[in-house]
Amino acid sequence: ANHLRPCAVEAEPGAVRSMGGPAELAGRRFDVLVVGAGFAGAVMAERFAADAGLEVLVIDRRPHVGGNAHDERDAAGILVHRYGPHIFHSNAQEVVDYLSRFTGWRPYEHRVLADLGGGLRVPIPINRTTLNRLYDAGLEDNAAVEAFLAERAEPVDPIRTSEDIVVARVGRDLYERFFRGYTAKQWGLDPSRLDRSVAGRLPVRTDTDDRYFTDRFQAMPAEGYTAMFERILDHPRITVLTGIDFAEARGAVAFDRLVWTGPIDEYFGHAHGPLPYRSLRFHHETHDVERFQPAAVINYPDEAVPHTRITEYKWLTGQQAPRTSISYEYPSAEGDPYYPVPTPENQARYKLYEAMADARPDVIFVGRLATYRYYNMDQVVAQALATYRRAAGR
Ligand code: FAD
Ligand code: UDP
Known part of the structure; x- marks a missing residue:
């Protein structure tokens, strides 16, 4: 006792x-x-x-x-997710109906930017805007984007790994810029060793939809x-x-x-x-500004940057406050099992x-x-x- x-x-x-x-x-x-x-x-x-x-x-x-x-309120009174950003999205009506017995919802559509260094930040998943910003490509419609990607895509058959699935869709340059380094950091493995389903979580879009998810239901408790x-x-x-x-x-x-x-x-x-279960170490900070960054999450695909992403929680929760709280994610083999x-x-x-x-x-x-x-x-x-x-x- x-x-x-x-x-x-x-x-x-x-x-x-x-x-x-x-x-x-x-x-x-x-x-x-x-x-x-x-x-x-x-x-x-x-x-x-x-x-x-x-x-x-x-x-x-x-x-x-x-x-x-x-989730919990931190010392500054900001609602944060102790174990990294959790955005609820679903196409399963049964699941939404079930959880709706226990919570109301705040409609929320998640958007993420990839920081490519030198001040260049573009939408991820890759969409038409991403390509136009990156290559000054002047792509005006879906067909133009398809043609642009088709020129760069490398045929891979069968598609087994996370490298295959990306290279087969968008080619090496985009793979290197957005996927290889991020994945190597996140998993401690080269994408060629990971099942295609991992990088396959992200779509590639030919339109300008810059939402991270397209599920019918997207909201936060x-x-x-x-x-x-x-x-x-x-x-x-x-x-x-x-x-x-x-x-x-x-x-x-x-x-x-x-x-x-x-x-x-x-x-x-x-x-x-x-x-093996992959873990993460979170570094939480509060800043004396209302807004810290221009999106809820910014990904850092550059392998030389030690963190994979930074999350600013007020974007997710809609909380109004003069200060703001963020977290850095550092992938790790040790720690609580997450993935x-x-x-x-x-x-x-x-x-x-x-x-x-x-x-x-x-x-x-x-x-x-x-x-x-x-x-x-x-x-x-x-x-x-x-x-x-x-x-x-x-
Ligand atoms: P867990 O939440 O891991 O719960 C298992 C619990 O069991 C733990 O609390 C653990 O402490 C406890 N436990 C284990 N062993 C023991 C033991 N021996 N004795 C006592 N207790 C024990 N999903 C989304 O839909 N959207 C997102 O945006 C999203 N973002 C994510 C971001 C991160 C960084 C991570 C890691 C996951 C994210 N997920 C997201 C996935 C989501 O976290 C999981 O799908 C979900 O939480 C899994 O629930 P679970 O009950 O299976 O496991
Ligand atoms: N990924 C990537 N670059 C990105 C975003 C994702 O390479 O900018 C890859 C990476 O392997 C990641 C996987 O796609 O682990 C799935 O990404 P998601 O954002 O779904 O990961 P989670 O939120 O589950 O950590």
Whole structure:
């Protein structure tokens, strides 16, 4: 009882039932233990409690709910995302409808500039404006852009890697300027070693649409992600305990079923060797100006610049304040797991763990880390809703 830790979940606006610390767990019994209070864990907990009527305990080793989407006010009172910019976008109506039960929304369309050095900043994803600024190309319509790209594109067959997919669409020069350095920094790997799906996340546009995403629904939770998580978890049959690892909780508490949203290799004691997860180090700063930069996010594709991007949070949240807060992202092999690393070798290793998971019907593996998939938030919510339906026999 001498290691009680405060639960960081605040009572408002969701009344999360939190515990003082692990000592209170001793002897308790739950129908479901959910490891991880991010999107995957929160949705599974809400469904098991509200739909199946089960008693659920949610734990997280971090001192807060929300997982990587957690946001909070910093010392200057600016709402920031502790783990980097999270922009909600989706074409899945089921996901939007589900989350809309727990939050209002602020319409927001994300725009990003790439800083190419020497004061040159152009829209990314590559679009007509990007090409006209970069090459003074005078391209006036979509057909002109297609012809311009076709002249530069190099045929690649089959397209397997992140290098292939970019070079085949836009050619070497644009690949070098926008993708090679950024990707090498972000992943610690040359794009030729990464699956095509990684760089394939970015479209190439022939029009002047400079939005980062084109999903039908693009918005930010009106009061932030953490407030939304508190409402998802606000249920009489859900108990939340933060600042505790599964390794500590498993001996203290009895449960029938486990939902695991942490790294899958961790659950199985790294039996097949560690699965790589890419991490980031964030450097947060507050500046005494209203605006720091001319876009929400500026990417730095130059490999000589150590950070990959700078985010100014007020663009995302719409918050009005005389000061502003930003974060730099420095990719890192060490630290909290943020990204699965999509390479053929890693996928093969994941398959070994997936086979172990398939042999454990008492444990549900769900989420970005537990299924080793480079999923956006809405995809994790969709996966959790579908996983719950299967588990509940719906
Ligand atoms: P997580 O959020 O990682 O939650 C897992 C939780 O489990 C963690 O809180 C962890 O502490 C806990 N946990 C793990 N192991 C244990 C253990 N042994 N004991 C106790 N607790 C444990 N998606 C978008 O849609 N739009 C974006 O703009 C976007 N931007 C992103 C930017 C960055 C920098 C990153 C890293 C991700 C971004 N994402 C974005 C993806 C988004 O973060 C994920 O899709 C989503 O948060 C995954 O939710 P999850 O529940 O699967 O995992
Ligand atoms: N990418 C790049 N240059 C950019 C933006 C993205 O090379 O300016 C590549 C890089 O490999 C990155 C991937 O495209 O990891 C996906 O980018 P996204 O912005 O979707 O990454 P996330 O927001 O998930 O970190």
